[in-house]
Amino acid sequence: MSPRAVQYDAIVVGGGIVGISTACVLARRGMRVLLLEQYTPAHEHGSSHGDSRMIRFDYEENVYVEMAARAFRAWEDLAKRLGRPVFRQTGICNLAPADAEVLDILETRLRDCELPFERLSGSAFTRRFPQLSLTSTSEAIYQPDSAVLYADEVVRSLWDCAREDGVDARTETEVASIEPRDDGVEVSTSNGRSWSGNYLVLATGGWTGRWLDALGIDVPLVVTRELLAYFPPAGSVPHEAGSVPREAGPVPHEAGAMPNVIDYHTADPFYCVPQVRVPGVKAGCHRTGRIVEADDPEEVDRANLAAVQDFIGRRCPHLSRDPVAVKHCLYTNSADYHFILDRHPEHDNVVLAAGFSGHGFKFGPVLGEILAARLFDEPPPVDMSLFGLERFNQPDALKPRTIA
Numbered sequence: 001m002s003p004r005a006v007q008y009d010a011i012v013v014g015g016g017i018v019g020i021s022t023a024c025v026l027a028r029r030g031m032r033v034l035l036l037e038q039y040t041p042a043h044e045h046g047s048s049h050g051d052s053r054m055i056r057f058d059y060e061e062n063v064y065v066e067m068a069a070r071a072f073r074a075w076e077d078l079a080k081r082l083g084r085p086v087f088r089q090t091g092i093c094n095l096a097p098a099d100a101e102v103l104d105i106l107e108t109r110l111r112d113c114e115l116p117f118e119r120l121s122g123s124a125f126t127r128r129f130p131q132l133s134l135t136s137t138s139e140a141i142y143q144p145d146s147a148v149l150y151a152d153e154v155v156r157s158l159w160d161c162a163r164e165d166g167v168d169a170r171t172e173t174e175v176a177s178i179e180p181r182d183d184g185v186e187v188s189t190s191n192g193r194s195w196s197g198n199y200l201v202l203a204t205g206g207w208t209g210r211w212l213d214a215l216g217i218d219v220p221l222v223v224t225r226e227l228l229a230y231f232p233p234a235g236s237v238p239h240e241a242g243s244v245p246r247e248a249g250p251v252p253h254e255a256g257a258m259p260n261v262i263d264y265h266t267a268d269p270f271y272c273v274p275q276v277r278v279p280g281v282k283a284g285c286h287r288t289g290r291i292v293e294a295d296d297p298e299e300v301d302r303a304n305l306a307a308v309q310d311f312i313g314r315r316c317p318h319l320s321r322d323p324v325a326v327k328h329c330l331y332t333n334s335a336d337y338h339f340i341l342d343r344h345p346e347h348d349n350v351v352l353a354a355g356f357s358g359h360g361f362k363f364g365p366v367l368g369e370i371l372a373a374r375l376f377d378e379p380p381p382v383d384m385s386l387f388g389l390e391r392f393n394q395p396d397a398l399k400p401r402t403i404a
């Protein structure tokens with residue numbers, strides 16, 4: 001490729017939360033950026049759609065706590081730019097049997113990180129949060145700083161910001177081939193359009209497997225289609241589409257009134273997120289989706305839905321077990337559930353962002369900063385030792401994260 005042919009400083013493939021955040025960071029650095037997305041912003045086929053995502057500090061590994069703190073600051077900056085909030089603080093409760101190790105681990109972590117928290121008995125918890133119910137043999141750790149991000153609004157707003165900042169952001173443009181070369185990268189669509197750039201960021205979520213094969217990277221990624229459902233307050237009055245949801249009962253379930261919840265009473269934790277725009281509390285069971293190819297047709301897993309309904313039945317006494325909506329969303333799982341944020345081993349100008357394993361959204365802007373630093377071989381803003389490709393050279397040494 002001759003230098004004259006290079007049209008962009010950087011090309012970003014994939015316009016979910018990771019790709020759009022990275023495009024924004026690169027544009028703020030004054031780069032000419034092309035962003036290519038096969039669908040439209042916040043479309044429902046990938047991982048970044050829906051009205052809510054949790055942001056929280058309750059991680060076992062330091063690096064994620066640091067990233068969450070940086071991300072909160074970045075989300076606040078975005079809110080200032082937009083002139084409206086992009087998240088609502090609501091706190092989080094981790095629930096488990098009183099003697100469960102997970103509570104001790106989280107308590108130690110929060111104390112070490114000097115984050116405020118309370119450890120509540122089952123009855124104190126139920127008095128404090130009447131939306132939820134816990135027996136006396138269980139306990140909760142409440143951390144007040146956690147919040148709910150307005151996910152799809154955030155993604156769409158970032159697309160607007162990217163365009164304002166000069167990103168050439170194209171929708172309905174599916175990349176069919178990527179050719180890294182010594183002096184740049186060329187990407188093409190199946191109908192013969194092509195673009196060249198000095199650098200490439202691959203942020204293709206559940207579609208990343210094919211590119212790993214094509215780029216000669218031998219790293220297993222397992223894509224699962226996770227089910228989530230929204231449960232309305234029992235006896236609530238159905239509202240018209242587009243109108244503000246109303247609570248009929250005395251117990252409010254909106255963000256701000258009810259905490260995020262992760263429930264470790266089962267080997268696969270259930271979670272719920274308070275009501276944001278859809279008139280119901282969102283709930284699901286972490287990492288229990290079927291293994292799929294990203295383009296496989298959606299199909300409701302009835303047994304999984306029934307398990308989530310049972311969870312709502314035992315934990316949320318004021319919610320109906322009949323969901324107002326059942327949705328799906330992809331997890332792209334790495335073998336240890338840590339992210340992959342690294343340069344291609346042979347092509348320095350290609351950076352890979354993958355394996356977000358069901359917990360990447362909250363870190364969007366920080367992932368953008370990290371990926372920009374990776375691209376230019378700059379010191380990263382956080383410790384990168386968990387996120388390199390090299391770890392997959394010793395698959396037996398990989399230790400999957402146990403805390404959600």
Ligand SMILES: Cc1cc2nc3c(=O)[nH]c(=O)nc-3n(C[C@H](O)[C@H](O)[C@H](O)COP(=O)(O)OP(=O)(O)OC[C@H]3O[C@@H](n4cnc5c(N)ncnc54)[C@H](O)[C@@H]3O)c2cc1C
Binds near residue numbers: 038
């Ligand atoms: C049910 C559920 C709940 C979750 N809850 C949380 C939470 O509470 N907190 C949290 O932090 N995270 C959460 N996550 C995880 C988080 O949503 C994901 O980690 C994050 O959205 C991943 O973003 P992404 O940009 O990598 O993927 P995506 O959003 O899927 O983006 C990848 C994009 O690449 C595009 N693409 C793919 N191939 C091509 C191509 N060839 N050409 C052009 N474009 C292409 C796709 O169309 C897609 O838009 C949850 C995920 C799910 C499924």
